[in-house]
Amino acid sequence: MSEIYRLEAPYRGVYKLERLSFGSGSPSISVVAGLHGNELNGLHTCNIVAGLLKMIRLNGTVHLFPSINTFGMDQGTKRWPLDDRDINKAFPGDPEGSAVERIACALLEATETDICIDIHSASPLMREIPQVRVPFSGKEVEYARAMGLPMVWRREGDRLDTTGLIGAWRSEGRAALHVIGGRGATLDIAASRTMANGVMRLLYHLGVLPVPVDADENRVDTTKSGVQYIYGMIGGFWVPEVRVGDEVKPGHLLGKITEVIGGGLLQEFRAETAGLVVTARTYPVVHAQELLIRIAELS
């Protein structure tokens, strides 16, 4: 483990940006997690990968950054606690700027690798199937498919915002994969294992890993037009009838919004198309126009 960057912090220990490195030479891959302090599945994913890589001789370099926003993590906050700023809005950073800008700058420099992966969880209100989001075309699509995660979502313009890490990587010509899985503020062990397997499969695909990993198929390989968004038109109490990973057919009952007090039915939701539930609302109190479910067409 090496220390990439440090900041003295009053009333507590030093902030350290730490990196776990394995192997040497090219190709080189960076895996970043925990830009948001309350998203912990990426941290667990990195730790699973680290446990596997330390036993294998690699034909390339793998850098793992399991937790960027450690101060947010130990206080359960998404943003940097001192000034409530989002590190993932501070790129490309500034070595003489505020704390989050300095961290962003140091991280961008430390991830000058051929392929970069940024792992997130959904918000604490939602759950996402493990998925990788990439542009419509290019090498990133090949890498995304090689991960074998349940969903490859090709989105034109996805993460073009260069104040975010994915956009900053892409603006510098690096292949960047945006991986999301599970729910924020909780540990989803199954999603973490799936994402860790995805990283290992990509390493095998690149020739970094000499031994194959159990193959898995992308269940969904789609663009935005292949994803159905279900929004509630009214606020109330959301009672789901499906979970992430469920397959549904047209007419399948997805859930209902009821009155908060009394439980009277306000709105019922049924699938319009067949597909896989890839996103599901977990927090039951909902406001009008909030996303409840996403269903993606099966490959």
Place this chain on the structure above:
Amino acid sequence: MSSIISVICSAGMPTGERIDIVRRRFGNGEGPRFALVAGVRGDTPEGIRVAHKVCAHLQEYHTALKGTVDIYPCVNPLAAHRGIRRWPFFDQDLNRRFPGRAAAHAPDRVAFRLVEDLQGVDQLIEVRGAHSAFTEALQAHVRKGDSNALNVAKHANVEVVWERCPGPSSTSTLVYQFRDSIVLEGGTGNRLTTGIADDLCNGVLNILNVMGILPDDCLPFHWAGVTRPSVVDDDSVYRLRSEVGGLFLPSVKPWEIVSEGHCIGVVVDPISGRHLQAINAPVEGRVLALREQPVVLPGTMVARVVRTDQNV
């Protein structure tokens, strides 16, 4: 009736409660249209106080108005209710959601409806207090190169008019959506400071007078008493940052004159009190902003100093 109160948008709560965003309109709809928006963030009550002070004055003189004045006293009422910056639950900074969306969550819908309601406005002013960790001198912000806004802002009874170049996130702010818009700011974040709202209210009334909406004899002050501001740009404003973690203890006040090398404050170790860093003024000028929340990390801004070798 001196003003018409209209609900421009309602945010429904899951329990069925409705949170209304209201506009108070003075005047008969004729003449130039002026709008004052406050409470975009919930931790800037000074702006809300200014809005109510302006309303109280217009209530008295509404029959003399030669134009339309729309006051939006608080467009983020749920955040103001809790004294926090962002729209609660969605945890969204309303001032990063403009121009908003019609079919989306509450903060985006409020942003959309507000922009829609403001269409056709001749002069928009957003009034607010400082960031919650800072005290700011009385100042107006205009977009660099926006000469109309600059000319109007000079009448805002502030110490400084700052011509700012738009940053990467500025396109999603309220004022970016409208030409010639102005931001008025001053005081301390999340609290009321004696005198600040009076000065900003007088600045708004003076602008109404300059626009020909409020006649001379309806002003509560003599025009000669209005502060003539310095006009500065980004090159004149110096951000002073701590290079160590600790407690920043200021030794100056906002808008105090400082010479080059003047000590703005020191950073000390929070346990031993040991002196870690002196923060000195890089140029001769005045203290534009000063950190009030003392805990700092390396890189935390502790003050802004504005160079005063021009227009002062």
